[in-house]
Amino acid sequence: MKKTHRGAGTRYLTRVRQREALRDTRRYRHRKRSGRGWRARPARRFTLRQPSLTKPVETIPAPENFDVVGNPEEFIATFDKLEAVMRNGSVPLLDFSERTQTVSSDAILAMVAIATRLARKYATVVRLRWPTDPVLAGAFASSGLKSYLEDTPPTDTDLGMIRRRHNKKVESKTARDLIAFSTRALFGERRREHASYATFIECMGNTFEHSDKHAEGQETWWASINCDPLARKAQCTFVDIGIGIFESVAFKGFVRRMTGAVRKLTSRPQVLRDLLQRKIGSRTGESYRNRGMPKIYADARAGLLQNLIIITDNVYADITRDEFKTMNRRFKGTFYHWEFTT
């Protein structure tokens, strides 16, 4: 029988219903354990709110240059606007048909990550209006976004692959699949990319350990790889929408240990630089830990990871050029982008 309800909207509503059912089950167990007795649950009303049908839709034009690496502040500002619309009870429609001229693979991944998080937070959906320009539409189509949304394997025309965390763990097989996909697309054969593989694992490990204030393994990450066969390069992106590096326990402990004057003098870009250069110890106090970020930094400086960009909170770090700067906008989470061309 033909499946007629398999779109992103239906999947979203199914997830809402599953979450409600799980919450009911937990409440029931809690009542039973606490000895308060239990009554049969009243018949659950699974009348799902369909936000896209009942809420007003507000259009937000996507930036002209939809790119996190090249245009971070406008990208963040767009999603700040989008969140404000959702907070007001409307459904945002991100419009790529009006003024958008360029779309980058890193922005597509960050968009997926942020939109998913916001949709969950505000129990609504983010709508997209696809670009009418065939070149831009092609960029979306080949980015792997369609395969990701439909949960299907990449097609022959895909130049990109998007993956999100499937369980609460570091997924080394996912990192391998991303690298394998890109090297096949670029070189026609599977090759190993040790530094990029290790960086994906380090990033997943950081998300697992540090991206939630209360417990490990709570945050979702997204990873993508996009190939440019003409330039013979692959672009890797990793995003989590957690608490970011500066809010992590490690940094809070570090900042607490600093005296007032030093704390005021130490800017966030400098703190990030210190972390990358291993001048800040591990939050556990075990001196042998805290090597992951410094290794990423060292690999970038050695040219094994090219054009590495790290964005967290209001800090933008171009590691390859050794430029650390403060932005006017805050990226809620951590963003890594790098390339390889071997």
Add this chain to the structure above:
Amino acid sequence: MTTRDDDNRLWVFIARDFSETPGPRRQDEGDDSGEEFLERCLIPQFEAARAAGRSLWIDLDGTEGYATSFLEEAFGGLARKYGSAAVLAALQFKSDDQSYLPQEIRTYVQEAND
């Protein structure tokens, strides 16, 4: 499983004997962790090599790559159990794919007990 070569050296091939996709530090973080490699492969082979009075050769080639946390937990963890000097004396490394790895691992072993 330890392999002996023609020169009667004892070998552990990580890609063959453990995994081609080494993962994170701890087992609860994900599959193919450094902790699992330490417990399942490295400690038994290290003890076998010590009992035989031989060096243990580690072949690092053939994997997708290594996160620092995997290597630190495996080899630093071995040093925390047996002491850095004993581990440095007993282990030898082969890494044609990433020639800098043996030196990195020796650093982890040296700093494991700091």
